[in-house]
Amino acid sequence: MNMSSLVRTGAGILMPFLLVFGFYIVLHGHLTPGGGFQGGAVIATAFVLLMVAYSYEIIWERISLEFLKNTETLGLMLFILTALIALVAGLAFFGNWLLGAGGLFGTPVSYGINPGDLNTGGVIPILNIAVGLDVLGAMSVIILTMLFAVRRDA
Amino acid sequence: MFANLPFITAGILIIIGIVTIVTQHNLIKMVMGLAVVEAGVNLMLVATGYREGGAAPIFTNAPSTEMVMPTAQAMALTNIVIGIATTALLLSFILIIFRKYGSADVRDMRRLKG
């Protein structure tokens, strides 16, 4: 059952802002409060907003459960792969092999209280993105599966 | 009033959740009680790591270098995610039980039929 057109238009306007805010939280996880889990949960609420506004049939047509499952698996595999590359680099499992090396996320961090630079943190932003993808896929799949199971009652 | 009011509040929250789990017969209300227990445990964890006059352990434009304990907050983060997973699993079990028995009351599902 569709909600009124006011609710649907509002959801359509708010959805991109929710996505941008969620990805901002994920990407700035090593600088500001937040991280992969929180940002992934914020992005999953965007899907919940769509599910509240639109009917079951439209959600079933537009949102692919397979895509979200693949997103979750991709996040988990990226997480484990990033941890495994540290073994190749001669560090321990989960070692920070990008720290201070220059290039991507490799700028040496200035110690003490600083305004923050996005290009620091070594391997931590990559792990943040991986966990963000994982949580985004997992929570969306949970909520969508529960919606599909109760669709006759809802 | 009390110097350790956050710990007492966490204890009261856990007691409310336990009483809800023990006395209610509706499965959804029992899951709500479990969620309240989780909230109490999270409050307990964060209150354990508080240091007098400390700021959040984030160096970006921090007001001072006197900071509260980061490990307790990381444990609270872990607890939140695992709480979400267990709550979702319990609610899907309740969906199955409701579809099978037509009720979410524990007194209606005494019969252990296959």
Next chain:
Amino acid sequence: MKKVLTWIFVAVFAASLLLCAAGLEFGAPAYRDMDDYMIAHGQEETGANNIVTAVVFDYRGFDTLGEATVLFTAVLGIGLVLRTLAMEDEEYEYE
């Protein structure tokens, strides 16, 4: 009889919990060596300004790996449990 036992259990549990809570000291944690080390050396060792993220993803990376595994297993369990419910309709094709 059962109700009396329930409330006796609740009373004992509440009394012990509140007694423990009243004995704790707020604002002055006793064992602070590990957290002081993380705050002092976290930036140079992990390169992250956010020490909580440094703890979650670097110092306790295995913990986060297990956490992601728990989330994955929960999704797997929900998919398995609700699949039977969803397959009661024949026109519904899961996957």
